[in-house]
Amino acid sequence: xxxxxxxxxxxxxxxxxxxxxxxxxxxxxxxxxxxxxxxxxxxxxxxxxxxxxxxxxxxxxxxxxxxxxxxxxxxxxxxxxxxxxxxxxxxxxxxxxxxxxxxxxxxxxxxxxxxxxxxxxxxxxxxxxxxxxxxxxxxxxxxxxxxxxxxxxxxxxxxxxxxxxxxxxxxxxxxxxxxxxxxxxxxxxxxxxxxxxxxxxxxxxxxxxxxxxxxxxxxxxxxxxxxxxxxxxxxxxxxxxxxxxxxxxxxxxxxxxxxxxxxxxxxxxxxxxxxxxxxxxxxxxxxxxxxxxxxxxxxxxxxxxxxxxxxxxxxxxxxxxxxxxxxxxxxxxxxxxxxxxxxxxxxxxxxxxxxxxxxxxxxxxxxxxxxxxxxxxxxxxxxxxxxxxxxxxxxxxxxxxxxxxxxxxxxxxxxxxxxxxxxxxxxxxxxxxxxxxxxxxxxxxxx
Amino acid sequence: xxxxxxxxxxxxxxxxxxxxxxxxxxxxxxxxxxxxxxxxxxxxxxxxxxxxxxxxxxxxxxxxxxxxxxxxxxxxxxxxxxxxxxxxxxxxxxxxxxxxxxxxxxxxxxxxxxxxxxxxxxxxxx
Numbered sequence: 001x002x003x004x005x006x007x008x009x010x011x012x013x014x015x016x017x018x019x020x021x022x023x024x025x026x027x028x029x030x031x032x033x034x035x036x037x038x039x040x041x042x043x044x045x046x047x048x049x050x051x052x053x054x055x056x057x058x059x060x061x062x063x064x065x066x067x068x069x070x071x072x073x074x075x076x077x078x079x080x081x082x083x084x085x086x087x088x089x090x091x092x093x094x095x096x097x098x099x100x101x102x103x104x105x106x107x108x109x110x111x112x113x114x115x116x117x118x119x120x121x122x123x124x125x126x127x128x129x130x131x132x133x134x135x136x137x138x139x140x141x142x143x144x145x146x147x148x149x150x151x152x153x154x155x156x157x158x159x160x161x162x163x164x165x166x167x168x169x170x171x172x173x174x175x176x177x178x179x180x181x182x183x184x185x186x187x188x189x190x191x192x193x194x195x196x197x198x199x200x201x202x203x204x205x206x207x208x209x210x211x212x213x214x215x216x217x218x219x220x221x222x223x224x225x226x227x228x229x230x231x232x233x234x235x236x237x238x239x240x241x242x243x244x245x246x247x248x249x250x251x252x253x254x255x256x257x258x259x260x261x262x263x264x265x266x267x268x269x270x271x272x273x274x275x276x277x278x279x280x281x282x283x284x285x286x287x288x289x290x291x292x293x294x295x296x297x298x299x300x301x302x303x304x305x306x307x308x309x310x311x312x313x314x315x316x317x318x319x320x321x322x323x324x325x326x327x328x329x330x331x332x333x334x335x336x337x338x339x340x341x342x343x344x345x346x347x348x349x350x351x352x353x354x355x356x357x358x359x360x361x362x363x364x365x366x367x368x369x370x371x372x373x374x375x376x377x378x379x380x381x382x383x384x385x386x387x388x389x390x391x392x393x394x395x396x397x398x399x400x401x402x403x404x405x406x407x408x409x410x411x412x413x414x415x416x417x418x419x420x421x422x423x424x425x426x427x428x429x430x431x432x433x434x435x436x437x438x439x440x441x442x443x444x445x446x447x
Numbered sequence: 448x449x450x451x452x453x454x455x456x457x458x459x460x461x462x463x464x465x466x467x468x469x470x471x472x473x474x475x476x477x478x479x480x481x482x483x484x485x486x487x488x489x490x491x492x493x494x495x496x497x498x499x500x501x502x503x504x505x506x507x508x509x510x511x512x513x514x515x516x517x518x519x520x521x522x523x524x525x526x527x528x529x530x531x532x533x534x535x536x537x538x539x540x541x542x543x544x545x546x547x548x549x550x551x552x553x554x555x556x557x558x559x560x561x562x563x564x565x566x567x568x569x570x571x572x573x
Contacts, residue, residue, distance in 0.1 A: 027523070028501075030521050031497060033520065034520060034522045034523070035475045037516070037518070037520065038475035038476075149570065309561075342505050343505060344510075413507060414505060414507030416505050
């Protein structure tokens with residue numbers, strides 16, 4: 001009896017050691033424990049005592065590190081969270097150096113943008129060049145943080161330089177809509193380029209791309225938090241100083257925003273990597289809060305649309321609003337997919353996501369018809385075509401997502417197929433953004 | 448005889464799918480069966496089977512349910528899916544092509560002038 005208890009205690013210690021590896025969930029450990037116990041039973045049957053059986057079985061099961069590494073390779077979604085931890089684990093002194101390097105990169109990004117605002121005379125020229133000022137610093141961060149092949153970095157920066165040259169040589173008509181469209185779409189294409197460096201190549205392997213999606217979502221959360229906090233501080237400062245009779249408004253526009261906004265982006269990127277566990281726990285909660293809320297919002301729109309009747313009369317700016325709604329739904333669905341435990345079976349939440357996609361498509365079908373109606377009635381324009389193109393792309397992704405989500409819900413397809421669909425689709429947006437930024441000005445003679 | 452690492456890895460998926468095609472099973476039993484089928488010569492480090500099982504599960508080739516062992520503990524039991532059967536069939540075809548080609552190579556190697564060392568497997572593998 002005593003040896004049995006001793007063996008149980010050993011199994012308990014073994015289980016805790018396995019559980020410490022973050023690539024393993026409780027279920028994984030339970031499965032391995034079942035293996036361990038079965039092996040021990042077989043060994044006892046050939047005459048080993050409890051303790052010997054445990055030692056042999058545990059040894060055979062592989063050293064905890066080796067097994068967890070294999071698990072980590074299979075579950076790279078769980079691994080990436082400890083990439084940075086594993087690095088940082090040893091050294092407290094390194095943490096200081098790391099912070100210094102991040103702040104240096106953030107300062108670099110901020111100063112570049114600050115210089116650009118002084119050099120260029122504001123307005124449209126500045127707007128379409130901002131992305132090019134930030135991208136190299138973000139790429140530098142990725143390279144420093146996770147390494148990259150030289151060929152990838154060179155090709156990405158080369159493409160960025162070619163884009164920069166093109167959009168600055170274009171003879172845009174002042175105040176034209178293609179100029180605004182280019183400024184609006186370039187950041188998306190540039191974010192795709194950053195993704196190439198992040199994912200370690202142009203191949204954009206599915207799982208790595210999903211990591212980049214998650215990274216982007218968490219970056220957005222951190223960025224908003226930093227911006228909110230910074231906004232409150234600066235607002236209080238300006239209010240306090242102005243109550244004493246001084247005006248600090250110039251400080252905000254001329255210094256704080258140009259320095260702070262790009263700098264915060266680099267810092268937020270670092271926070272995503274360094275403080276992994278934090279947002280990782282929030283992300284699924286956020287998607288679970290906002291999926292039903294967004295669904296309610298969409299369902300509230302439908303009766304209003306039906307009551308409105310003739311949708312062709314909708315103003316163009318309002319059509320942009322519907323693009324924004326679809327983008328929100330796609331972002332929610334994507335972020336939820338990236339934060340999801342891949343092996344978990346389909347549940348209520350997956351059906352909720354399906355309902356969200358279906359509702360968004362129903363609303364969009366009406367809007368799409370309206371857009372086509374507008375173009376048929378008043379002819380095409382760069383703005384209408386850009387809005388229509390984006391809408392078609394978003395709708396196509398949602399149709400695919402809806403079909404696969406239903407199949408997953410009915411257990412006809414694994415979740416991985418949904419994931420593959422999303423990751424395979426993402427580069428399309430970057431290509432479309434590049435087309436709008438580059439081809440539209442040419443096609444519409446820079447109007 | 449130790450079997451080459453790459454060969455073990457390449458044969459792992461069809462072996463696991465093939466065993467599950469005969470009925471649901473769990474990790475330890477699958478591994479034991481593979482060991483028995485190869486007369487103990489094809490054995491993996493024990494923990495390595497599970498990442499493969501999870502990969503197949505994520506790909507929808509097999510599906511898992513939680514059952515209980517005889518001792519009443521939680522046990523993850525795997526069963527093959529329709530998709531997995533399709534995958535197994537495709538692997539079987541691939542392997543039989545490879546096996547057929549190798550078979551002919553072995554035969555030709557035996558007919559040819561005597562090799563310097565009685566180790567035709569090594570020269571063919573390199």
